[in-house]
Amino acid sequence: MSPFQYHPASYRDPAGFVFELDGKLYRQVNTVYRTQYAQLMQSGCYDQLVNKGWLLPHTALNNNPTGQPEALCTIEPDRLFFISHPGEWSFDMLRDAALLTLFILRESLKHELILKDATPFNIQFRNGKPVLIDTLSFEHYHGNEPWVAYRQFCEQFLAPLVLMHYTGQSLQQLLLAYPEGIPVATAAALLPRRSRWSLHINLHIHLHARVSKRATQATEQQTPQRAFSRTQLLNLISSLESAVHRCHLKEDSTAWSDYYTEAATRDGYLVAKKELVGKMIAAVPNVHTIADLGANDGLFARMAAENGKQVIAADQDAACINRLYKALKKEALPVQPLILDLAAPTPATGFRNKERASFISRCHADLVLALALVHHLAIGRNIPLPMVAAFFRDVSPWLLIEFVPAEDEKTKVLLTAKQRAYPDYTEAGFERAFGADFSIEQKNPVPHSNRILYLLKRK
Amino acid sequence: MVQYLLYIDPGSGSYLVQIIAAAVLGVAMFFKNIKLYIKSFFHRPKKDKDTPPS
Numbered sequence: 458m459s460p461f462q463y464h465p466a467s468y469r470d471p472a473g474f475v476f477e478l479d480g481k482l483y484r485q486v487n488t489v490y491r492t493q494y495a496q497l498m499q500s501g502c503y504d505q506l507v508n509k510g511w512l513l514p515h516t517a518l519n520n521n522p523t524g525q526p527e528a529l530c531t532i533e534p535d536r537l538f539f540i541s542h543p544g545e546w547s548f549d550m551l552r553d554a555a556l557l558t559l560f561i562l563r564e565s566l567k568h569e570l571i572l573k574d575a576t577p578f579n580i581q582f583r584n585g586k587p588v589l590i591d592t593l594s595f596e597h598y599h600g601n602e603p604w605v606a607y608r609q610f611c612e613q614f615l616a617p618l619v620l621m622h623y624t625g626q627s628l629q630q631l632l633l634a635y636p637e638g639i640p641v642a643t644a645a646a647l648l649p650r651r652s653r654w655s656l657h658i659n660l661h662i663h664l665h666a667r668v669s670k671r672a673t674q675a676t677e678q679q680t681p682q683r684a685f686s687r688t689q690l691l692n693l694i695s696s697l698e699s700a701v702h703r704c705h706l707k708e709d710s711t712a713w714s715d716y717y718t719e720a721a722t723r724d725g726y727l728v729a730k731k732e733l734v735g736k737m738i739a740a741v742p743n744v745h746t747i748a749d750l751g752a753n754d755g756l757f758a759r760m761a762a763e764n765g766k767q768v769i770a771a772d773q774d775a776a777c778i779n780r781l782y783k784a785l786k787k788e789a790l791p792v793q794p795l796i797l798d799l800a801a802p803t804p805a806t807g808f809r810n811k812e813r814a815s816f817i818s819r820c821h822a823d824l825v826l827a828l829a830l831v832h833h834l835a836i837g838r839n840i841p842l843p844m845v846a847a848f849f850r851d852v853s854p855w856l857l858i859e860f861v862p863a864e865d866e867k868t869k870v871l872l873t874a875k876q877r878a879y880p881d882y883t884e885a886g887f888e889r890a891f892g893a894d895f896s897i898e899q900k901n902p903v904p905h906s907n908r909i910l911y912l913l914k915r916k
Numbered sequence: 917m918v919q920y921l922l923y924i925d926p927g928s929g930s931y932l933v934q935i936i937a938a939a940v941l942g943v944a945m946f947f948k949n950i951k952l953y954i955k956s957f958f959h960r961p962k963k964d965k966d967t968p969p970s
Contacts, residue, residue, distance in 0.1 A: 607930055665933045693934060
């Protein structure tokens with residue numbers, strides 16, 4: 458047996474840790490967490506949360522793979538095919554993750570447990586629904602204490618949601634800039650004055666910021682503990698729920714949000730393309746996971762998922778990804794929507810730059826779909842074709858890519874905005890650039906267009 | 917003080933703000949309940965709107 462590897466992000470909580478062994482992820486529960494874990498499992502809380510689909514189920518192991526004496530037990534959580542970061546989520550994904558956290562908190566109180574942390578990194582998405590992945594987030598509730606993770610919830614969930622609500626902008630990048638949450642003082646300073654008229658936002662952001670500042674100035678680190686009744690805590694949770702419920706991001710139509718609606722109007726183009734893409738995907742052996750990069754609203758990602766594949770659907774356009782997420786909530790397909798700028802994919806962050814892996818190292822796709830994308834990278838973002846090819850080589854062994862020639866209407870739109878020429882952006886130039894890293898397995902013209910679909914295999 | 921197996925810092929003033937917020941919310945709930953009580957004379961009470969995010 459090979460030695461186990463500590464998960465680089467699982468070091469904060471003394472209750473246990475996640476480790477990898479022989480390609481599988483496990484969670485060790487330490488003996489210091491004995492009574493809390495017993496209460497979670499024996500009070501019916503675990504069963505209730507798992508039945509509702511709110512907590513990731515696990516299987517308990519009979520052995521101790523790490524051999525550590527402090528191990529109480531080891532559990533194997535259900536495997537997720539992709540781990541997303543909150544900075545890659547759309548507005549509705551973050552909002553649903555926030556609501557899920559509050560619903561779990563409310564449910565756990567019924568079993569005399571309370572959430573000891575409230576971070577979006579503990580939430581993942583499975584078949585279009587949020588799920589808590591940290592089984593060790595529960596602590597005993599004694600019936601008389603405030604919520605220890607209140608500030609964390611306000612900074613990690615409420616602050617970004619409220620900022621997006623009041624500015625009308627998708628500000629996912631803020632979550633990348635503030636991995637520990639946007640400080641309430643920062644959020645309060647950025648919010649417009651009218652946000653003070655909302656009782657809940659005033660309490661949880663503005664008042665929170667003022668009281669925190671005074672407490673810091675007075676070095677009042679230890680607030681004298683006063684009894685905080687269950688009713689008060691439930692009122693606080695209701696208030697946070699109201700604050701989250703009231704957050705909405707108006708969906709403006711963006712440049713790409715009607716792309717496929719418009720494309721569908723072109724005679725038979727989309728039907729023929731779907732059929733061709735389906736055939737070409739079927740020609741690739743052993744495909745379980747597909748990364749649809751430049752997925753738009755996920756038309757092809759959903760098609761692949763309906764055919765039994767797990768799909769990572771990434772696009773730069775937040776409105777498209779939000780719409781895809783809303784559709785997935787109803788369809789429950791194994792598609793992971795992601796907001797991602799392919800010219801600057803999510804970097805590795807956290808301690809030693811190892812805690813949160815980069816997009817490329819998390820994307821274990823058997824096949825990449827890159828439909829109507831290459832012109833955006835090569836012309837829109839000025840990335841030379843050999844560098845585009847090298848990116849795809851890093852991501853996957855197989856690539857289904859659409860070449861959109863310079864004469865195409867969509868490329869012309871990009872070209873007219875540019876003052877420079879792209880002499881290598883030709884069919885021959887494309888094949889030359891990609892030929893260095895890939896072999897051409899199939900080359901098919903897309904009917905009713907001048908585009909070409911290539912099925913490429915990494916050399 | 918309750919001893920937890922905690923690893924996060926609740927934040928300076930975070931407990932205090934919860935106590936203040938709870939007091940304000942308590943008053944708000946008091947008036948809300950009166951409003952609902954009066955309303956219930958004229959309408960059938962509505963079901964709680966809290967639903968899971970799924």
